Every structure is written in structure tokens, then in C-alpha cells.
Amino acid sequence: MNVLKNGELWLYGTVGLGVTDEEGFTAINVRDALAEIGGQDVTVRINSPGGWADEGITIYNNLRAHPGKVTVLIEGIAASAASIIAMAGHEIVMRTGTYMMVHEPSGLTWGNIQDHAKMIEQLDTINRSMADIYVKQTRRPKAEILRELADETWMDGAQAVQKRYATRVTDARAVQPPAFAWSTYRNTPAAVSASGSRQQARGFQDAMGRIAAVRSAKAERDVRIAAFIRENLIGHENRPDVASLLNSIQEEAPEAYSMAKATGPLSPTNVVKGPSSWDGVVDRVNKANNWFSVHPNAGEK
Template sequence: MSLRKLPEIEAGRLPTVCAFEPDADALERWNAGLSPKAQGENTITILEVIGEDFWTGGGVTAKRVAAALRAIGSQDVIVEVNSPGGDFFEGVAIYNLLRAHPNKVTVRILGLAASAASVIAMAGDEIQIGKAGFLMVHNAWVIAMGNRHDLADAAATMEPFDDAMATLYADRAGVSKAKAAEWMDNETWFNGEQAVEVGLSTGFLPADAVTENKAKAEAMSGVNATRRIDARLAKTGMPRTERRALLADAKGGTHDAALTVKHDADAIAALVSGLFKS
């Protein structure tokens, strides 16, 4: 599929009473230690959450991808993806940047392309996925607070966005939009073989194209534990500022501290247990 035939996705920002959060299940399945074995000057890596990451100060933003594309110039681009997703609107912005690139874009799913990262993956002329990799699609979900008008505004903003995503997945896979919407409604996970079979990927990634940094995966495990708890608490309706203040308190007041010490993890677990019992 040529980039010139890919649709641009238009999506306005959500009302300020809303916020996107990464999917807790995707965070749990994400192996942050996976990366490309080799990369050239025309490579863009998407190996973190999508959007600015509160917990690490990192994250993949449209601004960063735009700068990388400017540096690459008129060359073919390889996009290495291993991400649990994150901010859907940031993912849409990155997708639109890649689809507008004048040369070939090859997306390589090293481990996981979930949620917003799966949107980005659809920008590839060629989409390769590891046989042990996963691609996940679902409806956009947000944490929304406010009065009935705020919530109505949030729903009105999300409806055409989900419709655009269904169209994108349907066009890529060659299925009806109703089928793609069913995938999204069911939060569907495709392994490598399934992604190729249904048409969301064009082929397999060579087995020797991926390397695993176990030290990095271990170092990130504590941060991901915090992210997962944050995502679970978000589904209870707790405001973002309150969630993150509580989690920072449980880690000694440092929001970007990693949960690598057992008593920190125990403190978080005790905190969450108490919240659900109250």
C-alpha cells in the first residue's frame, strides 16, 4: 500500500477534563528490553510509550519524530516499533507525519505495537512483525471527569476518532469497517502469524533482527509496575493528579523513582489494596 493512498486522520484534542492513559494489559505484556540489533541513519526508533512519559521524562512524541524525519530527508525510512501505546492523539500525529513522508516507510514491529502504537504501524508501506510479536487494536479510552456537558463533549470527540481508526484498520486488512470495529470493540490481540493472516502486517521480521537487553528490561520493570498501577487506578475514576501524588508518596516522594526495591513494591501494593477496600 502506497503512503499516498493512506488517509490522513483528523482528530481534535479532547476537552481538558480528559486524559489518555496507557493500557494496563499492554504494559504488562511489554518487554521494554527488545530493540533492533542494528540500525542505520535512516532509522526511527519507537521503543517507549507514545507521548510524554510522566514517570521517566521520556516517551515518543510527534515533535521528536518530525525532527528525525527532517534529519533523514529524502530517503526511505525504517521505523522500529516496540511500544505499549499511550496518547492516541500523539499517535495520530506521528502516523500523519509518516504517511506524508515522500519515500518508502518500512515499519518493523519488534515485540509489541499496541493501541496508539498500532495506529503508527499502519503508516508503513511495508509492515513486518516478529512471529513472537503482537499487535493490539482497541477503541480509544480516556479518563473523563466533569459535568454531563464535559462528558458529552468527550464522547463526541472520540466517536469520529474511533470511526477513523476502524476505517484505517479495515483498509489495511481488506475487511469491512464493521469487522475492524468488532476487533476494536473486543480489544483484539494478534500474534505475528495472525497479524499477517488478517492483513494488518505484510510479512515477518527476520528472527535475527531483534536483540534483548535483559538489564534494561529489569531496570524498566519497576517503572512499568508503577505505570500499570496508575492505569488500574485510573479506571476507578481517581483523578490523575491524585493518583500520581499517592504513588509518588509511596515511593518516597520521587515520581520517577523505579520500583526496584521490594519494600517499594510492597508499599504500592498495600496502598492500592487499601484504596480498593475503602
Template structure:
């Protein structure tokens, strides 16, 4: 099982009803990436769920094949949704995976794709990403008995999804049901705030700023501090040059209390303390 307790979704399928992504979800969705791809321990779900007219559909079979022999995995999602039963099947496959699952929503996780996202131990929303939850939507063909059966089926699916979103968010069923009735689109901040996501997806640039840019900014702060004390630009830059090349304090330039350090930000902080009075 997954590292967290997740509800199982069960529902019988009705041959008279066809589930497809809503047009507004398709209009919102933009990508030219492969629908399903495998890259090490990262499962990419980019495209329509259960799309049977595509050459590379997002299918439970592809996900099951990917999961064979895998440990901790990352599931990257950009999808407008699609077939609910395929989405539910993928969710249950991920739910049964006995290792940690990190879901990254890099674009949309709409409709059935939001169901898949709920299988994550961590659900991270990228910048500009959206999650959409709503009542199941489909086209029904048949007589009045078929229509009545389809209504019952869709009610079962809506109830199951409600419980799934409640389990993740901790919100009341009535509140989640109202959000589904309204077809709610949530940006990254909103998804995290309401509990349907656990955090934001940070890029490498967010975690590891360019060291050269950081040094340049610190050096500019130092020069500004020195100029504010009445030193000329050439004097200020000479101090910076001495700090960069020397390993001992430069008493002759009036800053014997400043000890050289390995990084520019340290000197910037030291000079700020020195000049704060």
C-alpha cells in the first residue's frame, strides 16, 4: 500500500455512458509533450486519460507496466482529465504501490487527472499549475432505464470522489460537494490552502540560486556601503580587490576590524554591522 491510508474507489461501468474531458478543460490544457513516457523513476502523465483515439493514451496498462519493480516514484501530471474509469484504475494502481509517491502537477490536473493526483504521499503544485474538481461528466445513450442507471452510476462516482477529496483535504463532505457542483479550478496557492495539495513544486533555480549572481549582488552591496562612508569608487574597489586577493586584514584602508571570509555575503553583512551606527 501507499505510505498513507487512502480510500479505494469502486464503481461498476455502464456501457451506455461515455466519459470524455469537458471542452473547457481541453481549452485550458496546452501541451505538445508525449502523453505517457517513462524516465527512470518518473512517470509522466501528459494528455487525456483513457484517450482511445490517441496513438499514446494514458492507460492503466501503461501505468501498471511502469510500476513493475519500482521503488519510490514521482508522477508528473499535465492532463485535462478524461475517462473516469481509467482515472480511477490508475489511482488504485498508484494507491496499491508499496513505496513513496510524489505527485508533481506541472500544468493541469483536471477532472479524472485530479483523482490520480490524490494518490500521492506528497502532492506538489508547480508555478502556474491548476487543479480542477467537478462532478463526473459524460454522454449517455439509451432508453429511460439506461438513463436512470447512468444517473445512479454518476452519483456513485461523485460520492466516491467526494470521499477521496475529503480524505486528502480534511474538509467537510458538504464543502467538497459544493466545490464539485461549482466545477472549481484551484491555482497552486488555493490547492495548498484548501488541502488538496501538500506544497509547492520548487525548481532547481528556486533551491539553488546562481552563485555568480549572488556574489555580484553582495559585491554591489559592499561597494554601496563603502561609498556611503565617503570613499571614492576607486577606493571602494581597491578594498574589494584587497579582500579578494589578501588573506589578512587591511589596516591601511581603515577596516582592520573586518576579517576576510570565503564568501562575499559574509563581508557584506560584516560591513553592514560596522556601519549601522
């Protein structure tokens, strides 16, 4: 795809190939366009529902390395990987009625527990890299950014400026977002999904069909971390080593940290139940294994 038009970069469509049946733009397209521009200032127009995170990060780095000033204009939507690209702008301008969305990356695995665990590590690495990009632009605490990624945060122009993902809003009206498989996202605003639906590519459908397994494994990991915090750290916050460890956990695993600090059980399925005469045994099992999902009727006759 040729993204260079009248000396400007037009990043319309999906980030990367094979997301939908529509052709997307790639890091190679952007690299070639920047090479043709040379060292001049460049305007980057974005109307993209997102796509592949690694492609978005590569495009971001290409734009950051450009010697001229980069002005980003969000003309319809900058969601997911497209919002990463937007962070490369020295100035990030959103038209009235546009949206930006940030969220955690997704991926797929096919295999055993170790395969899924490796994917979780890879996703955590990508997620931290994305968070670092957003932190660099917003100058806000990383823990706040990680929470917004976990929540799949949608913002209009004013909200994006308030959170420092954008620098200002212009009076120019938004263009219509492209048609996309909006059900891929959890919190898509009605005004965005009304732009129309587009079929996902087969490979992308297969990927999304397996993401649930990775999310489930991540949720179990968070329960395990929260259980460790409750069992070993809560009540010892005055110790410097414990305080330092808690700060690190809050930074790198905010969901697990919040889970540990909240009241109530960590999970509706992580408590072993049994007859009252078994209270001592059940208590020891729960303390030893309160991170592990056990059938709620375990031990009952």
C-alpha cells in the first residue's frame, strides 16, 4: 500500500496485513514513505481500528527516528496498535468526534501449559513496552497506564487530552471510522461500531478464538500473585524489603496487587469446602493452595 499522498502519510485501515479482508498498511510502507520525504517535517493522518501490536511498535519507532517534526492528526479513530503509532507525534491532534483506544495486547498459542506460560511472558513484555511508550508521551505513572490498558480505555478528544495521550482537539469534524470487526473489543462505543462491520481474516479469527485461553492463564497467575501478597507481605509493609517488593508488584502486576488489597476471596473457585468437622484440614489446604482452583464441592460427602 502506498501511504504517501501529497507529502503526507495517510494511515487509513488496519495496522498490518491479514487482520481483515481489507488491505492494511505496514511498517515497510511507512519506512519507504519516510525515505521519500527525507528529513522534512511530516504530517501523519490516522483513521485506523488497530491491528498487530508489533507492527504498530515498529511504525512508532520509524516515526520517532524521523529527523523532521512529526504531527499526528487523528481523523476518525486511533485504536489499539494505531494509538501506539499516534504517540510518535511531537504534536497529537484529534478532530472533534474522534476516538482513541488503548488496551493490552493479545496473542495466541497452541500447545501445553508451558507453551501458554511462554505466551503470557511474551504478552507481558509487549504490554510493558507499550506502557513505556504511553508513559513517555503522557508523563504519567506506569501503574496508571497499565490499569487503563487492562480496562480497554476508550477516549474522546477531550478525555485523551486530559489524560495526555493527545495534545489538543481541533474544530474539524471527524471522518467516519473504517468498517471493522468491532466485536473484537470489549467496550466499543456505539458511535464507533455503527460505522459498519467487516469480516476478520481467517488467521485473525483463529487467533481470537485462542486468546481466551491466554487470558484465563493470566487471571490464574494474578490470583497466585495476590495470594502470595496476602500470605507473605500484608502486615509487613513497614519493612523496607517488603515495601520495595510491593511497589514492584504494583507497577508490574496492578490487577494482582488490587486483588490482594481488596476484601473477600480472591476467586469464587479458589476455596476448598468441606464438612464442619474438617475445618482444620480445610483451613490448612486453603492456606497452602489458595491460588489453585479447586472444585467447590471438594471434600463434601
